[in-house]
Amino acid sequence: MGIWNAEYECMDRERLYELQGERLRSTVKRVYENVPYYRQKMKEKGVEPGDIKNVDDLKKLPFTCKQDLRNTYPYGLFAVPMEEVVRIHASSGTTGKRTVVGYTAKDIETWAEIMARCLTAAGADRTSFVHVAYGYGLFTGGLGVHYGAEKIGATVIPVSGGNTKLQIQIMKDFGSTILTCTPxxxxxxxxxxREMGIDPKKDLKLKAGIFGAEPWTEAMRREIESQLGIKAHDIYGLSEVIGPGVAVECECQSGMHIQEDHFIVEVIDPETEEPLPIGSEGELVFTCITKEALPLIRYRTRDVARLTDEKCPCGRTQVRMSKVLGRTDDMLIIRGVNVYPSQIESVLLELGLSAPYYQLIVDRVGPLDSLEVQVEMTPEMFSDQVKQIEAVENKIRHNIESTLGLSCKVRLVEPKTIQRSEGKAKRVIDKRNLK
Incomplete structure (x- = not known):
């Protein structure tokens, strides 16, 4: 398989370190001058742009977390005037407020460049037909892949999500060769x-897939490859950092190469916040060093992973990250959607139709994740007729689905059946085997 941009993807590590230092110094100076919120955070930490000489000085800078984006909602962390912002994307937040991301024209070019690298790593080229079944809209997946595919000169089939039988018919009729969607x-x-009687190995031209936006296992990879007759590549990204394309697997499928000329990665101990040596399991932290509109500094992803700098047979010199091994917060990713228990709680308290005790049961039934929300009835409700209980369940389900943008099942349970806790309540039972 080819390499899209060997100059940067195969760059000598010493030269890469110098390049990261140059770009870091420039970014810190720009953020300090143009983002009052960051300037205040840096002053509180006693650091000025002149204190940052190279990548080793990164630890002097303050962290950024989701709460900072909420505190400055919607545009308070932008480092350019709004007239320079050509695109807005957003992801769901814990309180209904979305995490808002802006892009300049140059940011869109950067995003297309790193996605071109990712697609090339998966075997795509200008002869490919890239079937984009990620969602389009505020979600970054669809348009991120779309622009990268156009960058390499491939033919883009922008189907978006849903309408699966039509998707399959299009794959067959249009000759899709690269599939991109959630695993x-x-x-x-x-x-x-299978239900349609279509054999992907005989009836379709699929060769490879790029799958991300939710955690998945090696067993799931084997299943996808076996059933579709393709090579399945993992991809990693966050809307706050840029979207999909922060890291991707090459043909070796032994870790995702991080685009280090655009993002500096650290692994920290989530408790002490101290950087950990390479190879340690810890929380991923990213600093954007080429973004213009939203150049986040030391962004805490809450994703737990490991890094390796062992040489990869593919020739790329970038550090690789493992699959995400877990989270340090209570966020769940279900069918590509970020879900916080606090969102469910807000819906229940706002409706006031049930007791404020609930539990989320997440499972993977067949190929798709399922979400069941168990909610306690009040003693008064317990004596209601079945029809009345069903009406309440439907009302709660409708409001939760409207808030999350995700289908779920709601089940009202008897009073006092959800376990109480004197400490942190156990709100989530995740039955998926994601390791």
Whole structure:
């Protein structure tokens, strides 16, 4: 398989370190001058732009977290005037407020460049037909892949998500060769193909897939590859950092190469916040060193992973990250959607139709994740007729789905059946085997 931009993807580590230092110094200076919120955070930490000489000085800078984006909602962390922002994306937040991301024209070019690298790593080229089944809109997935595919000169098929039978018909008729979607949706597509009597290995031209936006296992990779007859590549990204394309697997499938000329990565101990040596399991922290509109400094992802700098046979010199091994907060990723228990709680308290005790049961039934919300009835409700209980369940389900943008099942349970806790309540039972 080819390499899209060997100059940067295969750059000598010493030269890369120098380049990162140059770009870091420039970014810190720009952020300090143009973002009052960051300037205040840096002053509180007693650091000025002149104190940052190279990548080793990164630890002097303050962290950024989701709360900072909420505190400055919607545009308070932008480092350019709004007239320079050509695109807005956003992801769901814990309180209904979305995490807002802005892009300048140059940011869009950067994003297209790193996605071109990712697609090339998966075997795509200008002869490919890239089937984009990630969602389009505020979610970064669809348009991120779209621009990268156009950058390499491939033919883009912008189907977006849903309408699976039509997706499959389009794959067959249009000759899709690269499939991009969530891994669980890839398995659902495979299952639907079987029901339609379509053999992907005989009837389709699929060769590879790039799957991300939710955690998945090696067992799931094997299942996808077996059922669709393709090579399945993992991709990593966050809307706050840029979207999909922060890291991707090459043909070796042994860790995702991080685009280090655009992002400096650290692994920290989530408790002490101290940087950990390479190879340690810890929280990923990213600093954007080429972004113009939203150049986040030391952004705490809450994703737990490991890094390796061992040489990769593919020739790329970038550090690689493992699959995400877990989270340090209570956020769940279900079918590509960020879900916080506090969002459910807000809906229940606002409706006032039930007791304020609830539990989320997450499972993977077949290829897709499922979410069941168990909610306690009040003693008065317990004596209601079945129809009345069903009406309350439907009302709660409708409001939760409207808030999350995700389908779920709601089940009212008897009073006092959800376990109480004197400490942190156990709100989530995740039955998926994600390791």
């Amino acid at each position: 669980s949706y890839a398995l659902y597509i495979a299952e639907t193909m």
